[in-house]
Amino acid sequence: MFEKVTKVLAITAVSTMLVVSTAIAAPITIKFAHVVAENTPKGQAANKFRDLVAERLGGKVVVEVFPSSQLFGDDAVLEAMLLGDVQLAAPSLSKFERYTKSLQLFDLPFLFKDMAAAEKFQQSEAGQKLLNSMESKGLIGLGYIHNGLKQISASKPLHVPADANGLKFRIQTSDVLAAQFEALGAVPLKKPFSEVFTLLQTKAIDGQENTWSNIYSQKFFEVQPYITESNHGLIDYLVVTSAEFWNGMPEDIRTEVKKALDDAIAFGNKVAEEKDMSDKQRIIDSKRSEIITLTPEERAQWVEVMKPVWKQFEEEIGKDLIDAAYASN
Ligand code: LMR
Numbered sequence: 001m002f003e004k005v006t007k008v009l010a011i012t013a014v015s016t017m018l019v020v021s022t023a024i025a026a027p028i029t030i031k032f033a034h035v036v037a038e039n040t041p042k043g044q045a046a047n048k049f050r051d052l053v054a055e056r057l058g059g060k061v062v063v064e065v066f067p068s069s070q071l072f073g074d075d076a077v078l079e080a081m082l083l084g085d086v087q088l089a090a091p092s093l094s095k096f097e098r099y100t101k102s103l104q105l106f107d108l109p110f111l112f113k114d115m116a117a118a119e120k121f122q123q124s125e126a127g128q129k130l131l132n133s134m135e136s137k138g139l140i141g142l143g144y145i146h147n148g149l150k151q152i153s154a155s156k157p158l159h160v161p162a163d164a165n166g167l168k169f170r171i172q173t174s175d176v177l178a179a180q181f182e183a184l185g186a187v188p189l190k191k192p193f194s195e196v197f198t199l200l201q202t203k204a205i206d207g208q209e210n211t212w213s214n215i216y217s218q219k220f221f222e223v224q225p226y227i228t229e230s231n232h233g234l235i236d237y238l239v240v241t242s243a244e245f246w247n248g249m250p251e252d253i254r255t256e257v258k259k260a261l262d263d264a265i266a267f268g269n270k271v272a273e274e275k276d277m278s279d280k281q282r283i284i285d286s287k288r289s290e291i292i293t294l295t296p297e298e299r300a301q302w303v304e305v306m307k308p309v310w311k312q313f314e315e316e317i318g319k320d321l322i323d324a325a326y327a328s329n
Contacts, residue, residue, distance in 0.1 A: 028249060030063045030257070032088040033071040033080075035193045037217040041275060042090055042237055043067050045145050045268025052260040060253060063088075069194040075173065081242045082138055090145055090237040094172040100133040101316040105325055107176035108313065109232050109306035113329045115146060115273070118234055121328035126321060131238070140246050142239045142258065143265045146272040147211045149231040153200075153224035153289070154207030159298050161185075161305040167206040170196050177209075179309045180233070193218075200224055211235045213272070216279035221289040228292045230302060239265065 030053070032046050050063035066072075072080050074091040078099065081089060093106040105111070112118040121127045122144045131141030158164050165185040171177040173190045181188035189205060193214075199205045200223045208220065214235070215221050239261065246254065283289055294302070314322060 027059060028061045028253065030061060030087045031066065031071065031085075032063055032090075033066045033077055033086045034090055035069045035074055036067065036214065038067050040213050040217050041147050041268045041272035042145055044271040045264045046090070048267045049261055049264035052263055053257065056260055057253065057256055061257060069192070073192045073194055075192055078139065078240070081240070081245075084242070084245065087245050088239065088241050090239045092147075092172060092235050092237055093144075094174040094177060094235070096134065096238065097174055099137045099139060102130055102133045102318065102321065103238070104174065104176050104313055105130075105317045105321055106234055106236065107174050107180075108310050108317075108322065108325075109180050110303050111322075111325055112149075112234055114231075115148060115276075117329045118146070118236060119269075121325045122236070124324065124328065126324040134240075135243065138243050139240050140243050142241060142246075142261055145237040145239060145265050146269045147213060147235040147237065148272055148276040150209045150211055150233045150235055151215065151227050152207060152209045152230050152232070153215060153220055153227045155203070155225065156206070157226045157290070157292055158207075158228045159292060159294065160301050164207075168204075170199055170205050170208040176309060176313055177233075179312055180306050183305050183309055196220065197223065209233065211276070212280040212283065213275040216275075216282055221283045221286060224289055226292060227283070227289050228294065230294065230299075232302060232306065 032049065034042055034046055036042050038044070038047060046065045046067070050065050053061050053063045072086060072089070074095045077086060077089045077091060078096075080086045093103050096103045112121070127144075131143070134141070152158055152164075154164070154167060156163065156167075161184045164181075166187070168187045168189055169181050170191045171181060171188045172193075178188040178190070191199060196208055197218055197220060200208065200220060207224065209232075210220065215227065221227065249257065280291075284291060310322065
């Protein structure tokens with residue numbers, strides 16, 4: 001009898017050890033999906049995050065990065081996140097309007113005069129509060145990644161707003177950006193990032209707005225003979241996760257993951273600063289696209305035509321928020 005009990009206990013102990021060791025062995029997987037190439041600020045930040053997590057939390061957490069819309073485009077990624085199919089993404093701030101109206105702030109034309117102003121606002125109390133603007137929808141913002149200011153590329157030279165009249169422009173899924181192009185008398189079309197090159201190449205659209213690094217890495221400059229250096233708006237990203245996933249992680253691991261993410265964001269922001277200059281230069285060197293520099297008078301015309309969009313969205317976004325962001329200049 002005694003022997004039998006000992007045997008049963010021994011078997012139980014062994015199987016418990018097996019269960020425990022299996023539990024320890026299974027790491028938490030974080031799928032990080034994004035739409036840009038790897039050699040972009042966001043692509044580099046995502047890869048850095050993967051590497052830092054492997055270094056610091058090897059065995060406990062694994063990050064898998066899916067660039068270039070391989071797993072999800074920005075149109076589907078947030079829904080997929082709420083279903084638990086992806087844990088991290090960093091869509092541009094222009095792509096959240098189905099979840100919150102506050103982030104539309106970042107699409108207002110001529111809001112930030114440079115990236116230092118954008119950074120200053122994002123790190124301010126008001127900017128940090130916006131990270132939580134989708135909590136009721138089950139999404140948590142973990143930080144901002146920079147890309148840069150937008151330029152307008154087109155099939156014809158755009159010096160003044162009237163030059164854009166009647167042209168078709170691809171935009172991100174944002175009503176503010178639609179209003180901005182409508183103010184020019186142009187036709188805005190909301191299309192996924194992954195389709196833009198083909199739309200330009202086949203001349204289904206006449207132009208688009210984007211940062212130097214996106215225009216370069218997506219090869220838009222090869223199919224757009226003119227780029228107007230307008231610096232009229234911002235493309236930055238919100239790193240986002242689902243509350244269910246984030247809060248479900250053990251606290252000590254979550255703290256380390258967040259530290260790795262903060263370090264990766266800082267790295268990505270340095271890349272953004274560097275690429276903004278170097279990718280512009282690469283486009284100039286390619287001689288595929290002419291860069292149009294605006295005179296102060298021409299620039300004033302763009303501001304005059306586009307800025308009334310602020311009033312259109314003031315109620316949805318909140319005047320205090322707009323004032324706070326503008327004050328960072
Ligand atoms: C775009 O759709 O043009 C951008 O948001 C893509 C990106 O992630 O930079």
